[in-house]
Amino acid sequence: MSYIIEILPQLLDGLKLTVLVFVLTLILSIPLGMVLAFLLRIPVVKWFVNVYVWIMRGTPLLVQLIIIFYALPMVGPTLPRFPAALLAFSLNYAAYFAEIFRGGIKAVPNGQLEAAKVLKLSKWQTIRYIQMPQVVKIVLPSVFNEIITLVKDSSLIYVVGLGDLLRAGKIAMSRDVSLVPIMMAALIYLIFIGILTVLSKKIEQHFDYYK
DSSP states (O other): OHHHHHHHHHHHHHHHHHHHHHHHHHHHHHHHHHHHHHHTTSHHHHHHHHHHHHHHHHSOHHHHHHIIIIIHHHHSOOOOHHHHHHHHHHHHHHHHHHHHHHHHHHHSOHHHHHHHHHTTOOHHHIIIIIIHHHHHHHHHHHHHHHHHHHHHHGGGGGGGTOOOHHHHHHHHHHHHTOSHHHHHHHHHHHHHHHHHHHHHHHHHHHHHHTO
16 A cells, blocks of 8 residues: 555656646647538538548557657657647547537538528528537537547557656556556546546536437
């Protein structure tokens, strides 16, 4: 027990970075994914968005992290470790959220869009008052699935040398030749995901109440 108390501050320091990457990725990727989903309805840019989504979803996030942090400086700017990781995560998850929101947008009945035209609503008003409230209800389960996946994917930031929760556990495990640190890190991830799961159910029930 004393050993667990001894290593817990190290793990919690790593957890801070994990949570920071998680929160900032959501703040950046969800709005970007929503914008991309609506851009898919514009013929001029649809092809470019589809290629972007294909590349981001078709290649591992680990490879994208390596390219942005290690390969990008060969042809462009050198990014510090944290911004490079955040850029890779945001671009990757924006592609997944774009596909989720695209499905939600397609699920809105065309008759409602026609009614919006009859009422002479602008495109922005149609999106804001007709489409978005329904899209949010439709995509919530899929969005929360991606959010939970993001918690586990956040451990990939070790590849650029950032000290997240998992890396803190690995360092303590190697130093002390013990499996306890990595098991503790796994437990913290499990608690984090458990809290998000409970929160997601509460939010889904809230939206179901207003159906």
